Amino acid sequence: VIGDGFEEELAAAQRGHEAAFARLWRDANPSLLRYLRVIAPDLADDVAAETWLRVLRGLKSFRGDEQAWRAWVFTICRHLVIDERRRSKAPAVQLSEVPAGRLATGTDAADEAIEHFSTRAALAMVAALPPLQAEVILLRVVAGLETGAVAKLVGRSPGAVRVAAHRGLRRLAEIAAEAGVTL
Amino acid sequence: MPNFPWPGRRDASAEDAALAALLSGSGEIEDLSASLRPAADVLAALRARPSGDELAGEHAAMAEFRDRVGMSDPALPTRRRRPSVLSSLLSAKAAAAALCVAVALGGAATAAYAGALPSSAQRLAHEFIGAPAAHHAMPGAHGSGGAAGSWARHRRHHHFRPGCFMPRPHQSWSASPSPSTSASPSPSPSPTPSCPPFRFRHHHFRPGCFMHGPHHSWSASPSPSASASPSPSPSPSCPPLPFRHHHFRHHHAMPHHFRHHRFPHPMRSPSPSPSATMTS
Numbered sequence: 001v002i003g004d005g006f007e008e009e010l011a012a013a014q015r016g017h018e019a020a021f022a023r024l025w026r027d028a029n030p031s032l033l034r035y036l037r038v039i040a041p042d043l044a045d046d047v048a049a050e051t052w053l054r055v056l057r058g059l060k061s062f063r064g065d066e067q068a069w070r071a072w073v074f075t076i077c078r079h080l081v082i083d084e085r086r087r088s089k090a091p092a093v094q095l096s097e098v099p100a101g102r103l104a105t106g107t108d109a110a111d112e113a114i115e116h117f118s119t120r121a122a123l124a125m126v127a128a129l130p131p132l133q134a135e136v137i138l139l140r141v142v143a144g145l146e147t148g149a150v151a152k153l154v155g156r157s158p159g160a161v162r163v164a165a166h167r168g169l170r171r172l173a174e175i176a177a178e179a180g181v182t183l
Numbered sequence: 184m185p186n187f188p189w190p191g192r193r194d195a196s197a198e199d200a201a202l203a204a205l206l207s208g209s210g211e212i213e214d215l216s217a218s219l220r221p222a223a224d225v226l227a228a229l230r231a232r233p234s235g236d237e238l239a240g241e242h243a244a245m246a247e248f249r250d251r252v253g254m255s256d257p258a259l260p261t262r263r264r265r266p267s268v269l270s271s272l273l274s275a276k277a278a279a280a281a282l283c284v285a286v287a288l289g290g291a292a293t294a295a296y297a298g299a300l301p302s303s304a305q306r307l308a309h310e311f312i313g314a315p316a317a318h319h320a321m322p323g324a325h326g327s328g329g330a331a332g333s334w335a336r337h338r339r340h341h342h343f344r345p346g347c348f349m350p351r352p353h354q355s356w357s358a359s360p361s362p363s364t365s366a367s368p369s370p371s372p373s374p375t376p377s378c379p380p381f382r383f384r385h386h387h388f389r390p391g392c393f394m395h396g397p398h399h400s401w402s403a404s405p406s407p408s409a410s411a412s413p414s415p416s417p418s419p420s421c422p423p424l425p426f427r428h429h430h431f432r433h434h435h436a437m438p439h440h441f442r443h444h445r446f447p448h449p450m451r452s453p454s455p456s457p458s459a460t461m462t463s
Contacts, residue, residue: 014252021248025241030233045240052244056251122228140206141229166202169222176221 001144002027006066014060021059025052028073031142034119035074038127038138040081047084051077071149074139078153125175133168136161 002009002023012020032051036044054076062072126134132154139150147165151158201215205223208230215223294300295308298315308314 016252018245018248022241022245025244026233026238029240029244030237033237034229049240049243053247056248059252119228119231119234122225125225126229137206137226138229141208141226162203165206166199169202169205169219169226172225173219173222176225177218179221 002066006069010062010069014062024069028070031070031144032073032077034123034142035138036077036081037123038134039078039131040084041127043081043084047077047080050080054080067144067146067149070143071145071153074143074145075153125172125179128175129168129171132156133164133171136164137168137172140165 009020009023013024029048029052032048033044036047040047051073055073058072062069064072126137128134129137135154136150139145139153140147145153147158147161151161154161156164198216198219201219205215205219205226208226291300291308292312292314295305295312295314298305300308300314305314305316309316
């Protein structure tokens with residue numbers, strides 16, 4: 001999250017300053033990839049690149065604060081994933097059914113979490129959640145969106161989003177506890 | 184009704200608040216219950232700093248940014264504006280110059296067709312754009328001033344050299360009569376040896392035929408004694424010639440008394456003694 005200097009960075013990027021856009025990209029692209037590695041692990045890199053192309057197309061006309069910016073970027077990304085799924089006519093893959101080898105983790109997420117409690121292990125644990133809970137947690141935690149923005153993005157009510165997030169966190173704590181993650 | 188406390192409900196609201204704080208990243212780990220602490224570690228890992236592979240596509244993204252909207256140097260906008268201002272100024276100057284040239288050319292063409300140019304310029308205009316010849320510039324010269332005046336005018340409008348009747352290439356005269364400035368009845372139009380040989384260009388000269396187009400009302404007569412009265416019918420011995428590459432307007436541009444006058448032809452008559460009288 002960029003914070004207070006976001007408006008200046010965005011304005012500079014819209015004027016064409018490469019360094020400002022680089023800061024926006026460095027801030028958002030890791031979050032984007034983490035989100036994609038959970039909801040579309042086989043399309044993560046391609047969809048991320050296509051998302052930035054769409055962002056560049058609409059960059060000069062974008063108006064809003066940092067929350068709106070991140071919501072916009074992730075909305076583009078999510079729509080691209082949905083379009084790609086429709087185009088390939090592949091059945092939606094439940095995150096819980098994704099084999100461990102297709103995720104960006106090791107073969108045993110729990111073991112890796114014990115040894116290297118890294119981002120990839122955490123993503124593997126999130127991927128073990130039901131899809132809505134996983135997506136809501138990712139959008140809240142990784143993308144940094146507020147509940148209302150997440151609700152709008154996933155097409156649910158803010159209450160449903162809140163409930164899904166809390167249930168997902170409780171389940172995530174159980175998975176981590178089972179994997180032996182302790183403080 | 185007694186007011187019963189609901190300890191379970193209070194615990195649930197506290198846990199929701201802790202979860203909300205966990206999601207927003209504002210809560211302290213020590214405030215969390217032991218059951219939620221592993222989740223806090225997972226969320227902290229999700230918020231970890233980006234790894235190298237997550238930033239690997241930066242160069243490609245920047246290249247795309249440069250292609251679509253970007254510029255790498257903040258000074259570039261002023262650099263880009265300058266050529267546009269300069270080019271607009273240059274284009275305005277070029278447009279003004281083109282307008283001036285067009286007006287000048289139009290005026291020159293108008294003057295050329297009106298015959299108002301100096302004789303040399305009029306001749307050029309006559310050659311290149313088909314404007315009237317230089318002697319068209321004085322339309323009032325016809326039939327005024329008598330023979331002496333006509334000769335004088337002719338000498339003025341044609342290129343005489345003393346003793347050398349020098350027609351211009353497009354004129355149909357083939358001889359080089361020596362004109363006399365005085366309108367004497369015997370102007371001795373014999374060719375002068377000092378004259379350069381006359382070259383026929385675009386004309387079909389046949390010896391014995393005084394060359395003129397079919398539109399002329401007079402024709403050559405083989406008789407060396409030219410009469411002052413023009414013969415209205417062409418001679419059978421000299422059929423009208425096709426005028427290829429010939430400009431009829433050159434003949435029309437000739438003074439009237441020239442058109443209705445016969446000149447001796449040196450090739451037709453070795454010793455011509457024409458009495459070139461002028462008709463008015």
